[in-house]
Amino acid sequence: MEKRVIFKGWLLPLLLLMPQVIITAVFFFYPAGQAIWQSLFIPDPFGLKSQFVGLGNFEFLLGDPYYRASFVTTAIFSGLVTIFSMGIALYLALLADRLIKGAGTYRTLLIWPYAVAPAVAGVLWLFMFNTRVGVVSWYLGLLGYDWNHVLNQTEAMGLVVAASSWGRISYNFLFFLAGLQAIPRSVIEAAAIDGARFWTRFRTIVWPLLSPTTFFLLVVNVVYAFFETFGVIHTITGGGPQQATTILVYKVYSDGFVGQDLGSSAAQSVILLLVVGLLTVIQFKFIERRVHY
Amino acid sequence: MATLKLNSVKKRFGKTEVIHGVDIDIAEGEFIVIVGPSGCGKSTLLRMVAGLETVTAGDIEISGKRVNDLEPMDRDIAMVFQNYALYPHMSVYENISYGLRIAGVAKDEIARRVATAANMLQLDAHLKRKPRELSGGQRQRVAMGRAIVRKPSVFLFDEPLSNLDAKLRVQMRLEIKALQKELGITSLYVTHDQVEAMTLADRMIVMHDGVADQIGAPLDVYANPATQFVAGFIGSPATNFVPATSLATPRSGCATVGVRPEHARIVHSGNGHATGIVTFSEALGAETLIHLALPSGEQFTVRQEGSMPGRNPGEHCGIDWPPASEIHFDAAGQRVTAR
Ligand SMILES: Nc1ncnc2c1ncn2[C@@H]1O[C@H](COP(=O)(O)OP(=O)(O)OP(=O)(O)O)[C@@H](O)[C@H]1O
Numbered sequence A: 001m002e003k004r005v006i007f008k009g010w011l012l013p014l015l016l017l018m019p020q021v022i023i024t025a026v027f028f029f030y031p032a033g034q035a036i037w038q039s040l041f042i043p044d045p046f047g048l049k050s051q052f053v054g055l056g057n058f059e060f061l062l063g064d065p066y067y068r069a070s071f072v073t074t075a076i077f078s079g080l081v082t083i084f085s086m087g088i089a090l091y092l093a094l095l096a097d098r099l100i101k102g103a104g105t106y107r108t109l110l111i112w113p114y115a116v117a118p119a120v121a122g123v124l125w126l127f128m129f130n131t132r133v134g135v136v137s138w139y140l141g142l143l144g145y146d147w148n149h150v151l152n153q154t155e156a157m158g159l160v161v162a163a164s165s166w167g168r169i170s171y172n173f174l175f176f177l178a179g180l181q182a183i184p185r186s187v188i189e190a191a192a193i194d195g196a197r198f199w200t201r202f203r204t205i206v207w208p209l210l211s212p213t214t215f216f217l218l219v220v221n222v223v224y225a226f227f228e229t230f231g232v233i234h235t236i237t238g239g240g241p242q243q244a245t246t247i248l249v250y251k252v253y254s255d256g257f258v259g260q261d262l263g264s265s266a267a268q269s270v271i272l273l274l275v276v277g278l279l280t281v282i283q284f285k286f287i288e289r290r291v292h293y
Numbered sequence B: 001m002a003t004l005k006l007n008s009v010k011k012r013f014g015k016t017e018v019i020h021g022v023d024i025d026i027a028e029g030e031f032i033v034i035v036g037p038s039g040c041g042k043s044t045l046l047r048m049v050a051g052l053e054t055v056t057a058g059d060i061e062i063s064g065k066r067v068n069d070l071e072p073m074d075r076d077i078a079m080v081f082q083n084y085a086l087y088p089h090m091s092v093y094e095n096i097s098y099g100l101r102i103a104g105v106a107k108d109e110i111a112r113r114v115a116t117a118a119n120m121l122q123l124d125a126h127l128k129r130k131p132r133e134l135s136g137g138q139r140q141r142v143a144m145g146r147a148i149v150r151k152p153s154v155f156l157f158d159e160p161l162s163n164l165d166a167k168l169r170v171q172m173r174l175e176i177k178a179l180q181k182e183l184g185i186t187s188l189y190v191t192h193d194q195v196e197a198m199t200l201a202d203r204m205i206v207m208h209d210g211v212a213d214q215i216g217a218p219l220d221v222y223a224n225p226a227t228q229f230v231a232g233f234i235g236s237p238a239t240n241f242v243p244a245t246s247l248a249t250p251r252s253g254c255a256t257v258g259v260r261p262e263h264a265r266i267v268h269s270g271n272g273h274a275t276g277i278v279t280f281s282e283a284l285g286a287e288t289l290i291h292l293a294l295p296s297g298e299q300f301t302v303r304q305e306g307s308m309p310g311r312n313p314g315e316h317c318g319i320d321w322p323p324a325s326e327i328h329f330d331a332a333g334q335r336v337t338a339r
């Protein structure tokens, strides 16, 4: 079906592939190999020698209630971040899609938060909700609500979810808006003439036609919530209180670099590697036959 | 079954007015075709009837009820779009039954109606397919099926055949006409193709720059064009227009004289109402079109039997026609003497 270029020798194709191969090797295979290798050892506290333990690190992790708790935390956290960031983005995109005047300005304004780095976003939200000087917590105090995410686990989770979703809404909004605008106007008009009102149209026409976009965003956002939210968590809660916001990536960091348990940390990276691998496979499987219609 | 009435309907987009007041009165079961050049406002007019565009001024009435402020779904109409606008993720069956399912019609009733429509449109074998697996003509039929199963009181068509090849267009034209006669549903059909308009219409509306120049039965419009625009637009090859003063015996009381190509004939140089130099001739078999340049600069086309002698480029000829076949227009392009 697709056109293929047939090379006569092997030197040129090899050279053409080289940059990609080298980059992947240096930045992915080498560290991934290191992680796998390290996950089989327990180094002594001073890092002078390490002892081979086979799959011991993994066995320990799977039996560790803290690690299992972190899995649950991650699931809740990424689920909430994905739902909020995608739901709000879709809502805004639906509104913007009906907009005729000022659509450009509106879009530009909505895109700005995406330019804010997660760690900076974290600091912004931290200041707003700071238990002593935060604007929002002060107003909440006036309303008689005592905001304290430093002690309250639910509030801590809520805050990191909000901060992580916030920057993400712009990104999702862009994709949703593009997806909505790719739906031919006449199809929507035909449905209106056929008797479908706004919500019926959304349910039966818009949502199904948007599904490739939605699915793509779903995978991308889960991956984001898993990995790129490190900065937000680090700046706002540092994984606390009582590990209530310690997602898997944060635990890799805190066990490895704070707790100095490099073997366990490496084993956790390997598990994360498998999770990403799985997500990627799912994504490609669906994207390949993404046209559900 | 319904009547459709437009009372001095106007449409403005921002500051530009594109429909300058159109009046139409359509009887029950009538097939009305709106024809006009690209950009004259045909689609806009149709979309206002459908409720897809707001009406700036005037009234639209369906069966005597003012519908200006009703949503499309409350107007009891069906529309066939130029690009068909099928739901790409639904099968043919689901496409056709969509409106019925939303209306909450019983399952077996839906199945019965879709089967009837599919049978009528020869779609039985394709009900399970998706639109992308259909040919252009089949998609067109699905769009028709979607319109007819709901038994609306008015059909609207926006150039439904313009994406089909010439042969299919002729076939579908006949099918649409037959279907409309069979169902007897009041229809408003938009096209820029005058042959389509002539063959389909009970009455046709010739639109020009947002104004309905003439409304009437196709042959009446052809024989008695109300304006110079209509005379030039309806009929192919187009009517010849000659300045009244440039004729052998200048006409008084009009600015331009229109002559249909089939009414004119070539005579010896010096005879007839006008003279011209042959620029080229097209022998089409049954007929021959001879194109001439008049001294005043106008082009003039004569249509004659294929068996008559041809003419060579550069030949000087006289052109003659029966005075009764002349159509007179004033300087503004309006018909002078209604006959
Ligand atoms: N949404 C709009 N905003 C501004 N102007 C518009 C809009 N829609 C149509 N117009 C203008 O209104 C005029 C009539 O457009 P319309 O689509 O009705 O023409 P039409 O007769 O259907 O032409 P065609 O045969 O090419 O489809 C055009 O000059 C067009 O530029």
Ligand SMILES: [Mg+2]
Pocket (backbone or CB within 6 Å): B042, B043, B044
């Ligand atoms: Mg049009």
